């Protein structure tokens with residue numbers, strides 16, 4: 001899927017899970033871009049191109065960074081640096097949603113280092129499914145942020 005969808009789908013999911021918390025929503029959106037660090041042409045790869053080239057050369061695209069190993073590594077890293085649990089969950093939502101979304105556009109090596117490709121579909125990266133999922137992500141994110149604002153404003157007015 002496209003970078004915008006990789007950011008907006010986990011943003012929508014996190015906004016529901018964390019009831020519109022803007023910081024956790026943003027965390028999930030940014031984490032949703034992270035697995036494409038193995039592609040120098042991606043949104044994150046263009047900003048960290050040296051690392052992106054190295055990862056692509058050593059591991060290949062949609063391999064280690066698109067696997068359950070990556071999800072476990074970021075969770076472990078989060079625990080090691082004592083991140084609050086909600087942030088670790090938001091990061092895992094972002095990375096895991098990326099893996100699932102890419103499984104719909106050609107597949108990923110979910111069980112890396114196994115070479116078995118996990119494929120849920122072969123939809124084009126910038127196709128109709130990408131746009132539909134992006135739209136759902138936008139609606140969920142905006143809707144939950146509005147709900148959160150109303151709750152916060154009600155709390156301020158009532159006490």
Ligand SMILES: [Zn+2]
Pocket residue numbers: 035036062066098102
């Ligand atoms: Zn990807």
